[in-house]
């Protein structure tokens with residue numbers, strides 16, 4: 001049986017390179033696409049807005065908009081600044097997915113800057129050669145093995161070729177100046193530096209020198225003025241050559257850091273030189289009368305957020321409201337959506353991913369029929385939207401990512417989630433920036449306990465599955481309504497879906513939708529922000545967030561438990577949602593997640 005599955009799988013693999021399933025969207029003609037999406041042109045009446053995870057990054061984006069730059073020009077500025085002032089989350093050494101709405105062409109594009117595995121990688125990338133078992137998770141993260149070819153910058157360059165209004169380069173001036181002058185370390189950067197500093201952040205010389213005071217033992221505190229001349233030098237090199245990370249001396253510095261022990265990686269200059277960002281049409285489907293667009297695989301966020309919503313479409317969420325029944329249905333839809341994405345989503349260049357079948361209305365109605373209003377489904381499993389045999393993947397994620405969104409005066413919309421994966425990625429630096437550990441987003445095991453091959457197993461040149469869910473939502477006329485997305489590892493999907501339900505079904509403002517409690521129903525239990533009553537049976541976890549105030553009431557928690565749900569109460573989840581919403585009069589309203597340090601500001 002194992003052999004049979006493996007054979008089926010390898011047949012699928014050999015077929016798939018040519019069968020990438022990209023669901024197209026329908027331009028302004030108004031005819032429905034197979035998933036009911038409808039995108040039209042949108043008239044712009046605003047000057048623009050930026051919502052990002054750090055005020056310096058928001059300002060850098062606004063400065064570029066003010067100078068006549070487009071939303072894509074501003075995204076380059078925001079990313080350059082975030083890599084400096086929020087290095088725990090994203091940066092030049094990481095990868096990203098970006099969804100762009102072009103309001104004149106009525107098109108939505110998905111840019112893919114996901115890291116690729118070295119050509120020498122095999123499905124045993126994270127198998128300890130001595131034990132034959134998967135490495136301990138943190139040994140995999142803090143290693144050279146975990147670093148893939150960084151794609152965020154070349155992805156931005158590709159989008160700039162399409163939508164840049166300024167020449168490539170000056171967008172980075174603000175970050176260069178801040179790197180040379182120094183910036184005040186933010187509270188969140190200081191606390192995460194201290195937390196990660198207790199592990200291995202000090203093991204690599206470059207990271208130790210950057211993140212520690214001169215005593216070599218104390219991590220840089222809040223308010224410390226940190227400069228970063230190597231980062232400024234790297235940005236200058238990028239101004240001259242957008243591929244400067246992938247060729248020449250900076251690429252060599254990356255390779256050198258990756259090849260250090262322990263667990264050196266095999267990345268080569270040839271792997272770096274071969275990297276290309278991708279552009280496809282976005283994945284779009286209808287939710288009630290609206291249209292939701294997101295990134296394509298290997299991002300699982302697009303298909304997972306949309307399958308949760310399209311299951312919820314079978315319930316009157318507006319009538320259920322923010323009650324135990326409403327959150328029960330939201331949770332059940334999430335369990336079902338996560339189960340499918342765990343099994344079926346991976347890099348479509350290696351494994352066929354049938355997003356259209358996963359989002360099919362009748363299929364998701366059959367999934368919705370599993371939901372009872374009284375009792376939680378026990379042992380949720382993936383459905384069978386397609387005929388492929390897949391092993392069940394259980395890859396975890398970590399807290400180190402950033403989401404930002406920008407609208408410019410022409411109405412061009414950017415929704416971008418960007419990451420080095422874990423806080424401070426692989427815990428290694430080169431040329432002033434953190435190297436990603438994105439390859440730990442692959443499944444460490446290549447077959448599941450039934451012997452079925454896991455779609456998201458590592459392979460040379462493959463991109464690991466992501467939970468990132470940059471999304472753009474359109475009103476029933478097909479015009480831009482709002483953009484949303486979040487960091488938060490695999491919880492991103494639940495965070496993002498929550499905001500769409502909050503705005504469209506519960507009539508909340510963007511800020512109110514962001515401040516709803518985070519409810520993540522995945523893999524047998526619900527993790528949620530709950531008002532802080534210590535529970536004897538479940539562990540209350542303080543994850544360092546001020547989220548008590550966003551917690552779910554104990555009455556709702558108890559009602560969910562009475563239905564059979566297992567609930568892990570948390571004082572805070574790692575969302576960092578940023579939203580820009582277009583009001584009926586064309587003005588923009590932003591929202592920023594108070595669980596992080598972001599701001600939303602218009603011109």
Ligand code: DON
Pocket residue numbers: 397398399400401402419420421422438441465466467468486487488489490492574
């Ligand atoms: O691509 C992914 O899904 C993960 N590497 C994202 C990690 C993350 O969001 C951590 N967040 N706070």
